[in-house]
Amino acid sequence: MTQSAFTLTYGDNGVAWLKIDVPDEKMNTLQSAFVDQVTTVLEELKTKSDLKGMVVHSGKPDNFIAGADIKMLAACTTAEEAQQLAAQGQVLFSQLEALPFHVVAAIHGPCLGGGLELALACHSRVCSDDDKTRLGLPEVQLGLLPGSGGTQRLPRLVGVANSLDMILTGKQLRAKKAKKIGLVEESIPLSILLDVAEKQALKPKPNRKSSLQEWALGGNALGRSLVFDQAAKKTHEKTRGNYPAVDAILEVIKVGLQDDLKKGFDLEAKRFGELVMSPESAALRSIFFATTAMKKEHGADAEPKTVKRIGVLGGGLMGGGISHVSAVKAKLSTRIKDIANDGIKNAMNYNFKLLEKQRKRRIISKAEQQSKMLSISGGTDYTGFNHVDVVIEAVFEDLNLKHQMVKEIEENGNAQTIFATNTSSLPIHQIAQAAERPENVVGLHYFSPVEKMPLVEVIPHEGTSEQTIATVVALAKKQGKTPIVVGDKAGFYVNRILAPYMNEAASVLMAGEPIEHIDNALLDFGFPVGPITLLDEVGVDIGAKIMPILVAELGERFQGPDVFDVLLADNRKGRKTGKGFYKYDSKKKEVDKTVYKLLNIEPQQHAAAIDIAQRCSLMMLNEAARCLDEGVIKSARDGDIGAIFGIGFPPFLGGPFRYMDQVGIERIVELLTDCTDKYGERFQPCDKLVAMANEGQTFYS
Numbered sequence: 001m002t003q004s005a006f007t008l009t010y011g012d013n014g015v016a017w018l019k020i021d022v023p024d025e026k027m028n029t030l031q032s033a034f035v036d037q038v039t040t041v042l043e044e045l046k047t048k049s050d051l052k053g054m055v056v057h058s059g060k061p062d063n064f065i066a067g068a069d070i071k072m073l074a075a076c077t078t079a080e081e082a083q084q085l086a087a088q089g090q091v092l093f094s095q096l097e098a099l100p101f102h103v104v105a106a107i108h109g110p111c112l113g114g115g116l117e118l119a120l121a122c123h124s125r126v127c128s129d130d131d132k133t134r135l136g137l138p139e140v141q142l143g144l145l146p147g148s149g150g151t152q153r154l155p156r157l158v159g160v161a162n163s164l165d166m167i168l169t170g171k172q173l174r175a176k177k178a179k180k181i182g183l184v185e186e187s188i189p190l191s192i193l194l195d196v197a198e199k200q201a202l203k204p205k206p207n208r209k210s211s212l213q214e215w216a217l218g219g220n221a222l223g224r225s226l227v228f229d230q231a232a233k234k235t236h237e238k239t240r241g242n243y244p245a246v247d248a249i250l251e252v253i254k255v256g257l258q259d260d261l262k263k264g265f266d267l268e269a270k271r272f273g274e275l276v277m278s279p280e281s282a283a284l285r286s287i288f289f290a291t292t293a294m295k296k297e298h299g300a301d302a303e304p305k306t307v308k309r310i311g312v313l314g315g316g317l318m319g320g321g322i323s324h325v326s327a328v329k330a331k332l333s334t335r336i337k338d339i340a341n342d343g344i345k346n347a348m349n350y351n352f353k354l355l356e357k358q359r360k361r362r363i364i365s366k367a368e369q370q371s372k373m374l375s376i377s378g379g380t381d382y383t384g385f386n387h388v389d390v391v392i393e394a395v396f397e398d399l400n401l402k403h404q405m406v407k408e409i410e411e412n413g414n415a416q417t418i419f420a421t422n423t424s425s426l427p428i429h430q431i432a433q434a435a436e437r438p439e440n441v442v443g444l445h446y447f448s449p450v451e452k453m454p455l456v457e458v459i460p461h462e463g464t465s466e467q468t469i470a471t472v473v474a475l476a477k478k479q480g481k482t483p484i485v486v487g488d489k490a491g492f493y494v495n496r497i498l499a500p501y502m503n504e505a506a507s508v509l510m511a512g513e514p515i516e517h518i519d520n521a522l523l524d525f526g527f528p529v530g531p532i533t534l535l536d537e538v539g540v541d542i543g544a545k546i547m548p549i550l551v552a553e554l555g556e557r558f559q560g561p562d563v564f565d566v567l568l569a570d571n572r573k574g575r576k577t578g579k580g581f582y583k584y585d586s587k588k589k590e591v592d593k594t595v596y597k598l599l600n601i602e603p604q605q606h607a608a609a610i611d612i613a614q615r616c617s618l619m620m621l622n623e624a625a626r627c628l629d630e631g632v633i634k635s636a637r638d639g640d641i642g643a644i645f646g647i648g649f650p651p652f653l654g655g656p657f658r659y660m661d662q663v664g665i666e667r668i669v670e671l672l673t674d675c676t677d678k679y680g681e682r683f684q685p686c687d688k689l690v691a692m693a694n695e696g697q698t699f700y701s
């Protein structure tokens, strides 16, 4: 007989204990196979007239329930099947809610999706104040809505505004915030969690609706509709109609509040079923599966070395961010070296400001802030570097300077110290030429701002040892990043596919299309920022530096229109100089029209937004396929994750490769050929795509 995931025991004080512990899994998830088990448990409980209360808790050391099993959802073949799964959950949770005694959820660790929906069906909730504890309904990030009562019970518990905020963004609350909005009654140390839950269960079952909750629901219809309208407006500004789950969420919550709970539940399950079958959800689920698989990979055929101490060279923006994720996220002792005291001061300030933000939001205490600051030190010499395991350099992009750094680290570090360079444009093998121990040299390319951007490119050169690769991959993960191992060719992967896309946007601009029109076209397509805004943010000077390297190594197709020199001569580097394509002296985002004159353009909207988006994105797709063909990326999966996490390629499309599969490779080749005729040779479809189209292949099976 298979072991049950649900065990029921009874204390002699009238409190029952329902333990959830999915056998042979480290994470609890809700699966349809458990329906019979839960039904049996509920049937038994209904017969217990003498019970005073019950505590629902997890048998896992560090998680409550991470939601419905996403693999189970992905295996659904019809909307009805998925709807049925959600409805089953609704029925069971409603039976739990209907039990006559006080049911308390004792939560520690992730309590997400269906897990929180189960907890919401309990009469009260207490949670540990541990950092691992997170409560949320992240379904929207999978292109779904909470399907087992979440859209109905959450607004009734914490109010419309709070619940819209949680359900539309999928944000996960820490214990303190959960307590603040009334999602849990208590946030307490883990050591007393079960005791407090037991005491709570012995109290009379609370009355569901308090007057405060009624008020929070936005009691009158007018107030409520105002809250809905605002949330819809704010969300649509971001999602631009690309995420169907968002509209479904708003609709289902509204119906449940306006009509009744039953109608709300029915519509919730129906929409859930439809969304599970949507291509957007399939794409977003693929990101979950990819990132989960990547968490387990070493990136090389070796075990990583233990890393305790990090050295950072250069206290600029990147150095500051790298020191932050090393010290605060990875909890490693971090030493910064710069040639000037001002550099050290900058990096320290950078760290202090980030920690201060966390302290103000009460994520960390003053004492924690101080202790984290103490793990970062700095100086203008190499004191302490002989104990450092990995040095990450973030100095100027100059090959001679990088060579000097390699030599100095070989002199001042130890024989095992890894030299990881954060270059974005110089080949790693050229940097390694100065090394006596080239096996310790590797590229580790972060994206700005380091503490926010989830991707890191790991770039071994031919002589990098497997252990060096495995060590920096493990380090990047500890820093909270998703690393992809990419080839040592110009631009690596992310900048290489970004460059032709940006060049194309510049070509469209030079053809006279207005700046906002171009940016809006790509925002509508699903990118988080438009390409012209991005150029202003990254810096025109950075683009000017990288493009010639790409042209020299990869060819003429990287030759964009000649705009950089004119802009740089006008000191128009973008945000950093307060002067770019946009104005930076007012709060409102506004194009700086003088740039048109400078570039000799008379702006006028001719092209349709969809055509602009297609032109720019096709250049990116073609280059991504080349990268896979040349082995710059190891798999379509890495290419998808790299583009989504590094550039913000629309997640609902699943990344360039999934998107090409969805459109059809033959159609992509057709579109590229069409653009070649219209705009030039740079659109020539690459050999790989042509071969795949001829053979009817796809990137994913």
Ligand SMILES: C[C@H](O)CC(=O)SCCNC(=O)CCNC(=O)[C@H](O)C(C)(C)COP(=O)(O)OP(=O)(O)OC[C@H]1O[C@@H](n2cnc3c(N)ncnc32)[C@H](O)[C@@H]1OP(=O)(O)O
Residues within 6 Å of the ligand: 026, 027, 029, 066, 067, 068, 069, 070, 071, 086, 089, 110, 112, 113, 114, 115, 117, 138, 139, 142, 145, 146, 147, 148, 150, 292, 293, 295
């Ligand atoms: C009807 C309902 O409304 C519908 C739903 O509930 S949809 C599901 C909503 N829930 C979610 O989206 C949460 C998804 N999970 C996560 O975000 C993260 O796993 C987490 C924050 C819970 C934990 O992260 P972390 O500690 O890094 O562990 P992570 O490596 O991701 O997961 C550990 C294991 O649990 C699995 N897992 C976690 N959540 C899962 C889920 N909801 N379904 C299936 N497997 C899941 C992972 O696949 C992984 O399995 P493996 O070890 O066999 O590969």
